[in-house]
Amino acid sequence: MKFMVETSARHIHLTQETVEKLFGAGYQLTKRKDLSYPGQFACNERVTLVGPKKEMANVSILGPVRKADQVEVSGSDARALGIDAPVRESGHVEGSGACKLIGPAGEVELKEGVIIAKRHLHVLESDAEKMGIKNGEIIRVACGGEGRKLIFDDVVVRVNKDGATTMHIDTDEAQAAGSPTEGEIFRG
Incomplete structure (x- = not known):
């Protein structure tokens, strides 16, 4: 069974407290577009991400x-x-990397929270049954563009x-695989 593969570029998830420090008291994030995962959305707001060596604007x-x-x-x-x-898997930020975030109304020093997201497959219960896989299981996935499989x-x-049912990989992984758009479980 084939499924969609999406490239997840750098991004940030924030608490309401941090949103207010970066954008002002009582500020609410505004939706730019929905993502493939229900209830998740890209926001209009952007921040600058600062590390010891460099900063990246418009994250x-x-x-x-x-x-x-x-x-x-x-x-x-x-x-x-x-x-x-x-x-790390999403949500497991204990002891992870530190950075500074800069918004239009302020700055926040994060003592932890910076991760490289572990590649993962979001899968519907019905599809998991068809594929013979379970939550938390570690699998192999074949994908890739012509000459980059x-x-x-x-x-x-x-x-x-x-x-x-969608696999998420980061930009480095997508480039290595020729920006794949679909994949399938590899059992070989």
């Missing part, structure tokens, strides 16, 4: 607000910024009731 914020701040970058981004960012190992499965 996307994804909504809605979360319980913890999380900055997701590629390995290339982390090296360019000078941030020691571990590969490869097999991603160490892909974590995230079974859900809503949404789409």
Whole structure:
């Protein structure tokens, strides 16, 4: 069974407290467009991400607000910024990289929260049953464009009731695979 592969570029998830420090008291994020995962959206607002070596302007914020701040970058981004960012599943930010965020109304120093997102497959319960996979399982996925086909190992499965069956990889991984748009489980 084939499924969609999406490239996840650098982005930030923020708490309401951090939103207000960056954009002003009582500020609410505004939706620019919906993402493939239900309830998630790209925001109109952008911030500057600052590391020890470099800064990156106009970094996307994804909504809605979360319980913890999380900055997701590629390995290339982390090296360019000078941030020691571990590969982690989303939400696992304890002891991760530090950075500064700059918004139009203020700055925030994050002592942790910068990660390189572990590649993962969001999968509907019904599709997981058809594929014979379970939540938390580690699988291999074959994908890639002409002349750039490869097999991603160490892909974590995230079974859900809503949404789409979609694999997320970062920009470094997408470039290595020729910007794939679909993949399938590799059992070889």
